[in-house]
Amino acid sequence: MRYMGKFILAASALALGASAASAAEIKVGSVAGVTGPIAELVDPIIAGRNLAAQHVNDQGGLLKGDTLKMVLSDSACDPKAGVDAGGKVVNVEQVVAVVGASCSGATNGMVQSVTIPAGVVAVSDSATAPSISELKDNDLVFRVAPSDAYQGAALAKLAYDSGVRKLAMTYSNDDYNAGIATVFEKEFAGMGGTITANQAHEPNKASYRSELSTLASGGAEGIAIFAYYGSSGIAIIRNSLENGLFDKFFAADGMFDTSVIEQIGADNLRDRISITQSASDYADSSYQAFEAAFSATGKDPKAPYAAHGYDASFLVALAIEKAGSADRSKIGAALREVANAPGEVIRPGEWKKAKELIAAGKDINYEGASGQVDFDGNGDVVGVYSVNVVGDDDKWAITLLK
Amino acid sequence: MDQFYGIFLYVISLLTMGGIYAILALGLNIQWGFTGLFNAGIAGFFAIGAYVSALLTTAPSLRHLGGYELPYIVSFAVAMAVSGIIAWGVGKVCLKLRADYLAIATIGIAEIFRLILKNETWATNGPRGVSMIPKPFESLPEPWNQLAFLGLILATVVAIYFLLETARRSPWGRVMTAIRENEKSAMAAGKDIEKFRMEAFVVGCMLMALAGAFIAHYLKFIGPNATDPMTSTFLVWVMLVVGGSANNKGAILGAFLMWAIWSASEILTSRLPDELAIRTAYIRIFLIGLALQIFLQKFPKGIFPEVRPKPERREVVTESNASR
Numbered sequence: 001m002r003y004m005g006k007f008i009l010a011a012s013a014l015a016l017g018a019s020a021a022s023a024a025e026i027k028v029g030s031v032a033g034v035t036g037p038i039a040e041l042v043d044p045i046i047a048g049r050n051l052a053a054q055h056v057n058d059q060g061g062l063l064k065g066d067t068l069k070m071v072l073s074d075s076a077c078d079p080k081a082g083v084d085a086g087g088k089v090v091n092v093e094q095v096v097a098v099v100g101a102s103c104s105g106a107t108n109g110m111v112q113s114v115t116i117p118a119g120v121v122a123v124s125d126s127a128t129a130p131s132i133s134e135l136k137d138n139d140l141v142f143r144v145a146p147s148d149a150y151q152g153a154a155l156a157k158l159a160y161d162s163g164v165r166k167l168a169m170t171y172s173n174d175d176y177n178a179g180i181a182t183v184f185e186k187e188f189a190g191m192g193g194t195i196t197a198n199q200a201h202e203p204n205k206a207s208y209r210s211e212l213s214t215l216a217s218g219g220a221e222g223i224a225i226f227a228y229y230g231s232s233g234i235a236i237i238r239n240s241l242e243n244g245l246f247d248k249f250f251a252a253d254g255m256f257d258t259s260v261i262e263q264i265g266a267d268n269l270r271d272r273i274s275i276t277q278s279a280s281d282y283a284d285s286s287y288q289a290f291e292a293a294f295s296a297t298g299k300d301p302k303a304p305y306a307a308h309g310y311d312a313s314f315l316v317a318l319a320i321e322k323a324g325s326a327d328r329s330k331i332g333a334a335l336r337e338v339a340n341a342p343g344e345v346i347r348p349g350e351w352k353k354a355k356e357l358i359a360a361g362k363d364i365n366y367e368g369a370s371g372q373v374d375f376d377g378n379g380d381v382v383g384v385y386s387v388n389v390v391g392d393d394d395k396w397a398i399t400l401l402k
Numbered sequence: 403m404d405q406f407y408g409i410f411l412y413v414i415s416l417l418t419m420g421g422i423y424a425i426l427a428l429g430l431n432i433q434w435g436f437t438g439l440f441n442a443g444i445a446g447f448f449a450i451g452a453y454v455s456a457l458l459t460t461a462p463s464l465r466h467l468g469g470y471e472l473p474y475i476v477s478f479a480v481a482m483a484v485s486g487i488i489a490w491g492v493g494k495v496c497l498k499l500r501a502d503y504l505a506i507a508t509i510g511i512a513e514i515f516r517l518i519l520k521n522e523t524w525a526t527n528g529p530r531g532v533s534m535i536p537k538p539f540e541s542l543p544e545p546w547n548q549l550a551f552l553g554l555i556l557a558t559v560v561a562i563y564f565l566l567e568t569a570r571r572s573p574w575g576r577v578m579t580a581i582r583e584n585e586k587s588a589m590a591a592g593k594d595i596e597k598f599r600m601e602a603f604v605v606g607c608m609l610m611a612l613a614g615a616f617i618a619h620y621l622k623f624i625g626p627n628a629t630d631p632m633t634s635t636f637l638v639w640v641m642l643v644v645g646g647s648a649n650n651k652g653a654i655l656g657a658f659l660m661w662a663i664w665s666a667s668e669i670l671t672s673r674l675p676d677e678l679a680i681r682t683a684y685i686r687i688f689l690i691g692l693a694l695q696i697f698l699q700k701f702p703k704g705i706f707p708e709v710r711p712k713p714e715r716r717e718v719v720t721e722s723n724a725s726r
Contacts, residue, residue, distance in 0.1 A: 034680055034683040035683050035684055035686075035687065036627075037627070043680065046676070046680065050676055070676075071672055072672050072676060072679045072680070072683075073668060073672055074668060074683040074686070076633075077627050078627045078628055078630060078633060079531075079621045079623050079624070079625060079627060079628040080419070080617065080621065080628050080633060081633070083415075083620070083621050084415070084419065084665050085668070087411070087412055087415045088412060088665070088668060088669060088672075090408070091408035091409065091411040091412040091415070092408055092409055092412045092669055093408075093669075093672075094404055094405060094408050103627065104530065104531075104625075105529075105530070105531050105623065105625035105626075105627050105628065106627070108531070108533050108622075108623040108625075109621040109622065109623040109628070112533070112534070112621075112622035112623060113537070113620065113621055113622050113623075117540075117544060117547070118411075118544070129530050131465060131527075131530060131533045131534075132533075134533075134534070135533070135534065136534075173523070178523065179530070
């Protein structure tokens with residue numbers, strides 16, 4: 001026990017020393033799966049978070065010139081480590097809010113056992129599990145990464161708007177695809193469409209002819225496919241076309257790959273397939289502002305969720321500024337105010353402008369690198385999706401869905 | 403003031419996790435410390451306990467099996483019972499194997515359980531895991547809810563400790579040691595070693611399931627990533643070996659000590675500049691290995707070595723058998 005005593009003493013001495021030495025430092029937890037299965041994805045996300053802090057500190061800092069410090073803690077993509085990491089930043093480091101914790105599982109554990117009971121706002125930049133929306137979170141959990149549920153809804157709307165009313169659907173029996181499929185089914189039926197048949201399939205089978213025959217018997221105008229292109233998607237499209245069962249396809253992002261065109265043939269797919277995919281609006285000036293600044297750090301701005309990491313951290317900083325103090329309890333409400341309309345539009349990097357507007361008592365509306373980041377009632381954002389069809393150059397033609 | 407209160411809360415969480423690991427280490431101590439069964443599949447039984455208790459206590463959900471909302475006492479008991487029954491089946495197949503073969507077999511079996519739990523989406527929500535698991539005492543105000551939960555864990559650790567100490571000193575415990583030290587002579591003394599080994603294996607796995615159940619309620623979430631072998635099997639081994647194999651006090655001490663090193667070391671590394679902080683996250687894993695080396699150099703038999711009536715381990719077997 002004496003060893004642990006020493007550890008705790010050392011830790012507390014350090015924590016106290018640090019907070020006493022830098023009174024003008026406002027800490028925000030930066031919890032990420034630094035080690036563990038997604039380690040290589042996390043590096044650019046952390047860089048995005050730190051870039052946001054750098055923008056804040058370079059342009060006048062928080063409140064009365066206080067420094068924003070992102071305190072890194074490792075969630076290892078593991079709920080155990082996520083809860084531990086969250087506890088450390090919230091209790092030992094006394095952070096004002098937390099950004100993170102990377103994986104959905106780690107985030108789920110961390111917010112339920114640490115941040116919600118402690119009354120601390122957590123903004124996730126990469127957890128997409130729909131179950132996080134359902135938590136009883138006292139309005140303390142936000143996400144700038146869209147829930148997987150939104151893509152299902154986006155695809156359903158796309159299909160319905162294209163004039164199709166009767167669809168068959170099939171999904172690969174894995175969690176990601178099954179999740180999107182469930183939402184799609186509900187949404188499409190809710191709009192007034194009819195799902196004539198819905199069947200799960202096992203990936204990596206040689207042929208899906210028998211499943212497709214069953215699905216085609218209901219008189220559907222097309223089929224919605226939720227699968228990964230390599231393990232079953234391409235085979236399903238090929239079997240459908242070969243046997244004349246379906247000639248209209250809707251698919252989610254698991255199907256988005258050039259090999260689909262290469263293997264089936266562009267002419268066979270033209271005007272027949274539409275694939276939704278999560279995307280930043282690369283033409284948007286918010287994204288471009290982020291891209292220019294992030295590229296200067298030598299990292300890839302299109303890396304998954306790097307833009308989300310930036311947005312989450314920048315929003316937390318804006319919320320602290322809006323709240324007028326580093327008071328944990330005020331961040332949640334302020335976060336909604338700075339993220340959502342109405343207000344003057346603030347883009348990535350425009351900290352000085354935002355600070356002046358807030359000081360003048362004006363509303364602001366942050367439009368992020370990853371999208372508009374307007375929080376809904378659950379604290380979720382609507383994702384930005386593109387629709388991909390086969391273009392005249394026999395490649396995917398990407399159009400942003402509005 | 404906030405700072406001290408925060409550190410107080412952190413120490414509670416440190417002790418809670420340490421206590422849960424202590425239960426795991428005590429379970430392993432019965433198997434390895436007393437009986438010499440090399441179980442490298444702790445994560446599997448830990449996961450079974452966690453999922454069974456989680457599914458029995460959660461509210462209805464479309465994402466996974468369950469909605470039984472049973473009281474904790476029932477879910478803990480069922481989790482242990484399920485794990486015990488599975489352990490019995492595994493033991494029937496594997497316990498005839500010698501130490502290193504048993505280790506390989508149990509690693510494989512633990513992975514099978516974990517993959518089943520990960521892939522049977524209808525029951526467990528697959529990789530997305532089970533969320534919104536209730537936590538005992540969570541309706542109490544802060545910090546009493548956390549203190550009460552810590553109390554539950556520590557009381558369980560103490561209760562298990564006294565039960566195991568009694569068992570260790572009983573004829574049952576001495577037979578276990580005899581089997582560990584020299585199976586043939588134990589057999590020659592007329593002991594049914596298969597039965598005894600099975601008992602140790604089943605009881606140990608039941609304790610591991612109990613620890614799993616606690617962790618599911620503590621995290622309020624359980625998913626496949628929470629049961630990975632590194633933090634659910636190998637860390638437990640390090641804890642037991644550092645603390646002192648075949649000594650229950652050692653198992654408990656090792657668990658608290660290693661968890662404290664694992665967790666608190668990050669408070670120091672997170673103060674480094676960002677680029678370094680990302681790299682030093684890996685140093686924490688290295689620290690565990692380093693701590694193991696240092697402790698084993700200094701305390702070759704663990705911090706609390708095994709205590710037998712006579713210190714010469716070779717004579718212990720004959721001594722304890724002769725005394726009966």
